[in-house]
Amino acid sequence: MITIWGRNTSSNVQVAMWAVAELGLEFERIDWGGKFGGNDNHDYRAMNPNGLVPTLRDGDLVLWESPAILRYLGARHGGEGFWPADPAARARLDMWAEWVKTSLCPPLIYNVFWQLVRTPEAQRSAAAIAEGALRLKTLMPMIDARLGDGPFLNGEHLSFADIMLGHTLYRYNTLDFERAATPNLDAYYQRLQQRPAYVEHAMVSYEGLRVE
Numbered sequence: 001m002i003t004i005w006g007r008n009t010s011s012n013v014q015v016a017m018w019a020v021a022e023l024g025l026e027f028e029r030i031d032w033g034g035k036f037g038g039n040d041n042h043d044y045r046a047m048n049p050n051g052l053v054p055t056l057r058d059g060d061l062v063l064w065e066s067p068a069i070l071r072y073l074g075a076r077h078g079g080e081g082f083w084p085a086d087p088a089a090r091a092r093l094d095m096w097a098e099w100v101k102t103s104l105c106p107p108l109i110y111n112v113f114w115q116l117v118r119t120p121e122a123q124r125s126a127a128a129i130a131e132g133a134l135r136l137k138t139l140m141p142m143i144d145a146r147l148g149d150g151p152f153l154n155g156e157h158l159s160f161a162d163i164m165l166g167h168t169l170y171r172y173n174t175l176d177f178e179r180a181a182t183p184n185l186d187a188y189y190q191r192l193q194q195r196p197a198y199v200e201h202a203m204v205s206y207e208g209l210r211v212e
């Protein structure tokens with residue numbers, strides 16, 4: 001049984017949750033962080049000195065950092081489609097997973113999401129939102145072109161890289177800002193919504209996080 005500590009409104013928790021559900025693993029999620037607190041709890045810090053969510057426990061193994069959790073789940077529990085054994089095939093996917101975390105997430109989360117949802121309207125920076133939106137307008141066409149190659153990043157198979165990309169798309173598509181035209185990405189987002197695990201774990205409302 002896998003245990004995950006973290007509130008379901010956290011995008012990083014959503015990576016871990018969608019992955020365990022997609023892989024059909026038995027899990028328990030414990031509400032942690034945000035309004036639930038517990039980040040500074042002594043026993044929690046002993047597991048995760050960083051104090052953030054998610055934290056995952058699988059038997060004797062305790063992990064934090066959502067990309068490390070995702071890669072562990074893929075390597076330990078994923079099949080060939082989710083986590084290719086061939087290093088080159090896997091690296092071609094991992095390149096995009098890393099791109100999502102390091103290039104796409106910062107403007108989406110720290111510029112657009114943080115400003116529009118987690119900052120009081122009077123304190124919002126139109127410049128920060130515009131900067132993030134502009135950056136996303138150059139980034140999203142790259143993944144749109146890549147998605148022209150197949151239904152998922154690993155062709156017919158949903159892989160760990162789709163978890164990293166897909167978990168951003170609910171926020172990307174529901175936040176109120178100007179986006180580039182990305183027909184392949186739009187079709188991909190529709191395909192993800194056919195997956196119950198995606199709907200349950202990655203399309204979690206962020207309205208409870210909103211600061212007016």
Ligand SMILES: N[C@@H](CCC(=O)N[C@@H](CS)C(=O)NCC(=O)O)C(=O)O
Binds near residue numbers: 007010011013034067
């Ligand atoms: N690099 C970490 C970042 C973790 C992180 O920033 N988590 C946020 C939520 S998305 C957090 O714990 N915030 C404080 C809280 O929720 O109490 C990861 O990818 O797991």
